[in-house]
Amino acid sequence: MPFVRIDALSADGARLDALGRAVHDALRETIGIPPDDLFQVLVGHDGVGSTLRYGDYLGVHRDDGIVYVAITLRSGRTPDQKRALYRRIAELAHAYAGTEPRNVFVTVTENGPADWSLGHGVAQYLDDGGGSGARPK
Known part of the structure; x- marks a missing residue:
């Protein structure tokens, strides 16, 4: 259950939508999130x-095409999965929104099951959280 925030400079609604689709598709392809697991803030x-x-920084020349992607998700992904995710986000941001890969800045923050409430004031990922008992990704 990733929560994604995308911030882009001089981005209209169409570009923000394209960036959101790029990140969502990359998450689906590289770490297997479900298609309807879509929680994004696009700014x-x-x-x-x-x-x-x-x-x-680190010799990457960025410009006004900069896009910041902050992803919060439960821990458990390997470094190789994260590398694949970063690469795929950059590829799809370029394909969908015309954003140069050098301008795609991604951070991943991991947390645990107790750090989520997906609605109704319930901690759905905890065994005693109530709800359906399902343990989504």
Whole structure:
């Protein structure tokens, strides 16, 4: 159950939608999330009222095409799965939204079952959390 936040500079609704689809498709392909597991916050920044800052850290030249992707999910993915996820997000962001791969900045934050409530004030991932008893990804 990933929770995704995407922030992009000078992005209209169509570009934000394309970026959201890129990340969702990459998550489905590389770590096997279900198709309906879609929880995203998509934010476009205009550079005036809100903006994004970036540099050329580690020799990667970024520009105003920068896209920040923050993914929170339960722990358990291997480093190879994460590498595949990062690569696929960059590929699909380029294919779907025209974002240059060098401008795709991704972070993954992992947590545990007690750190989620998916509605109704219930901790669905805990054995005693109530709900359907299903343990989604």
